[in-house]
Amino acid sequence: MIKIGIIGVGTVGQSVANILEQNSDIIEARAGKKIIVKHGVVHNLSKKRDVNISLSDNPNDILDDPEIDIVLELMGGVEKPYEIVKKALSNGKSVVTANKALLAYHRYELQELAGDIPFMYEASTAGGIPIIGALRNGLSANHIESIMGIMNGTCNYMLTKMINEGALYDDILLESQELGYAEADPTFDVGGFDAAHKLLILSSIAYGIDAKPEDILIEGIQNITDTDVKFAKEFGYEIKLLGIAKKIGDGVELRVHSTLIPQESMIAKVDGVMNAITVVGDRVGETMYYGPGAGGDATASAVISDIIDIARGNQGPMLGYKKSLESGLKLLNKDEITSKYYIRLEVDDESGVLASISSLLGEFNISIESMLQKPSSNENKANVLFTTHTCKEKDIQNAINDLAKLNGVDENIAMIRIEK
């Protein structure tokens, strides 16, 4: 028999307790052991919870209980859960967490502390999709060339509505908040930070890259306008907020941003709150993993799969590498990123403007793939749209700065990166 303590009995914690009870037949068959929740710890004891387990508000009731084998950390936050899982590990208990923020900041310290004690976190990334297992085990023969994924369901829901139904950003944000998809302060989702946490976890397994959120390029979906949505669609693109990791020589690009991708690519077809992650391995080629990225039961499904794995005696190093053997890949600086770009400028509808734009881009060695002019809804103005061949982020940023100062060019310039 395996005994569990749950610290944090919110939506996911309640689902875990209930599924362990309701699906105990299949779980015992697969784990080879009975799995029992012995105790739960909550912050606010007066709040009603839909679970049949004993509750208290002191984490030590779990951490100091010698009968408890596995601690589930489902509280959220960073430093407080860090202290708790450190104590759990030092008391010899296995840990299962769904906490992406904890891992975005402390995964390497935790791998070091865990050593041979199982520390698992399938639920931390893309909810119910078993992407951690796929990357850590299923694709382990491969050098990973790239990871590209829809890792935030809120953003994908909003972008789908904007693209498919022409909804406006502010309206659909309000609707998402009413539906419970977006928080009252939506910045963590729409600003790309949630996706960045997940990307950092995946890139550790794929590349052994020790980066923190502040080290990487993170942009959200807040600047996507209905004008760009319309043009994207017209040109055969979808707009998705993607987390992207790419190996370029001995460097790795890590970035989160709105991205134009061709409508016919598989990941472009992922609509609504669903998540999907594409991984390209040097030997297997492209594989994709699709499913619900959030929700109590879907996340609990991943948490329990980790518990079953521990019950079966499986482990393997937490991040998929023995630390001493990590490859020598380096995180590329934000400026060193290369991409193709879509740029839209609103310009005075006068001769000479196009020429001065082209000439300025040439100065920055930016090679234009296609360029066209479209009417603007503003009188005497026109939209100039262009896409570039692959060029450097630094050059694009500098060019946009200078373009905004050109005579006859509106200073609000739209830029969206393009991926195949």
Add this chain to the structure above:
Amino acid sequence: MIKIGIIGVGTVGQSVANILEQNSDIIEARAGKKIIVKHGVVHNLSKKRDVNISLSDNPNDILDDPEIDIVLELMGGVEKPYEIVKKALSNGKSVVTANKALLAYHRYELQELAGDIPFMYEASTAGGIPIIGALRNGLSANHIESIMGIMNGTCNYMLTKMINEGALYDDILLESQELGYAEADPTFDVGGFDAAHKLLILSSIAYGIDAKPEDILIEGIQNITDTDVKFAKEFGYEIKLLGIAKKIGDGVELRVHSTLIPQESMIAKVDGVMNAITVVGDRVGETMYYGPGAGGDATASAVISDIIDIARGNQGPMLGYKKSLESGLKLLNKDEITSKYYIRLEVDDESGVLASISSLLGEFNISIESMLQKPSSNENKANVLFTTHTCKEKDIQNAINDLAKLNGVDENIAMIRIEK
């Protein structure tokens, strides 16, 4: 250090040997150990192989070598590899196989024989897609409601060409043979048997169902006509050869057949030789796994992931269950299957024919969802198309038999099952 023996050094075996050598850095980092191929065994020693390993033609050179830890069975066939892996297990060696036919017939005996010795087979189903790991580990908290997948790349390539380009079955079969996607005798692929082997493996992990290929409904793509392709497309469907497992109460339907699925479903969007498998769990909901289902390197990627798992000390029961704890689900008889159906009849273009068709269907309790008449390319004939609500396979088969005998109805009646 882990030492490997490869029995069967064909396309996949050569890829395995070469990837173990060329990706040894990442493989050692992930496995925590060096992995070395000590020896390979082939049937025909005079054939040139592109590998740097010693070769002989006697399996006992591997099976009786006390230094070899893991035997890779990559020969194909059923009874001969069965004898070989039995001997490997009885000599205490771990086994990794890519052989779906072996498992379709002997997986339960092998689970019994293996006991606590690792026996792994990620490569047996859907090539490079880590679907075995996803189902056995990632989704282990769930009662599996259904599995539905494109498990044969050859059929999907052919159907994609038929649907997207209007290619004719015979032409595209010839092209597939020239491209090496289809064998000289294509029956194993186009008849659905390859997909059936894979479905049986997945259904054992999901349900513990001990069935053999001859126990389940297996139909191929040979009867798909250009007429039905045209109507399917017009009505918003794709045609895919699917392996389907569904839990209905205490029963499980297992079937392989051409299927109409709505164009907007994710699996409908999987084109060409790619595979994809959708799994619905009672808690996680729908997840999908997409990637290359064949090819030397993709299959070898899966084989090596199993080797790395064994090196890490992982195992878990071979089929994901301890046998004594399996649930009491029963395979449903072919007649008990229920589905929605598309039926097309060519009829004499005369009054009264529609009425007699409707009346006959009513006698078999078949409820019609939609019915329409379309011109036929044959003079004085018309196509009558209808789709049914969910009804019993047995009733449909009997109704089709009787419809074929009606006056004014051509005896060649097209039937394709429909899934959501």
